[in-house]
Amino acid sequence: MSKKLHYLNVNGIAESIRYILHYGGQRFEDIRYELSEWPIKSVKDSLPYGQLPLYQEGNRTLNQSLAIARYVASQLKLLPTDPWEQAVLDAIVFNIYDFWSKIVTFIKETDTTRKEAIKREIINESVDFFFSRFEKELKANKGFFNGKLSWADFILVGIVESANLFLGTEIEKQYPTVNALVQTVRALPGVKEYLATRKPYTL
Ligand SMILES: N[C@@H](CCC(=O)N[C@@H](CS)C(=O)NCC(=O)O)C(=O)O
Known part of the structure; x- marks a missing residue:
């Protein structure tokens, strides 16, 4: 097909x-x-x-x-069979997309001053708010969101790379477990x- x-x-x-x-x-x-x-x-x-x-x-x-x-x-x-585990991963990808929504606000802003302010807020506040939590979840689960490779890991890596492109950052560099996951997925x-x-x- x-x-x-x-x-x-x-x-x-x-x-x-x-x-x-x-x-x-x-x-x-x-x-x-x-x-x-x-x-x-x-x-x-x-x-x-x-x-x-x-x-x-x-x-x-x-x-x-x-x-x-x-x-x-x-x-x-790449999806667990247990409904609870599926729901936990769904929550994780929605959390990742909550971070992405900040980047969308930045992308859509056309006023240069406001755009800069949004970028500053993302870099100074949102990144750490979300990524310290992602880091903690990954660390507690052998470097993956569900203890082994799942779709949520791919979603995180995709969003990290997109955020980096739009913000000109390397977000994963500040979060060793996120960084390790990015490298793992890229090497699959x-x-x-x-x-x-x-x-x-x-x-
Ligand atoms: N919630 C939708 C959002 C889709 C969306 O915002 N797509 C954007 C690209 S990232 C788009 O199509 N933009 C062009 C347009 O709206 O014309 C999804 O996750 O697929």
Whole structure:
């Protein structure tokens, strides 16, 4: 069955999905739209909620990055079977996205002064608020959110890399267990080969 992932040519909220698919050795069409060309009206109008990413499998489509990541991860045993453990990981990915929402506010701000103030607040407050907690959870669980590799780990790494791109930071450097997880995910089979050929992202 054909698989297609539509997103912008940036890491954003789709890189974790790309990583999971590559880790699973899945063949998929990685369809990317240039940021400078977006919005492409014909594409945007064809999206169910006007936004990316969109995942297609045969003639079925799925939007919402976390639903897509969770689905593709479920095919690769990257989700625990226990409902409580699943819910704990769901909470973790929503916590990660609460951090990402700060970056979205920064990205969307067009006033230079306000944009700088938002960036300062993220770097001085939000990063440590969230990442000290992520660090603690990972440390308590053998370096992963669920004691072994799961979809939540991919989500964190994708968001770290995207935040770094948009803020010009290296967030993981201040958090050794987060840093170790980033290195682990980047070295996974499939992901490693993808990274070796991926062109650097620019804004
Ligand atoms: N909650 C949605 C958010 C989707 C979203 O904000 N997508 C952005 C890119 S990160 C987008 O499509 N922006 C272009 C547009 O709205 O035209 C998800 O997680 O998939």
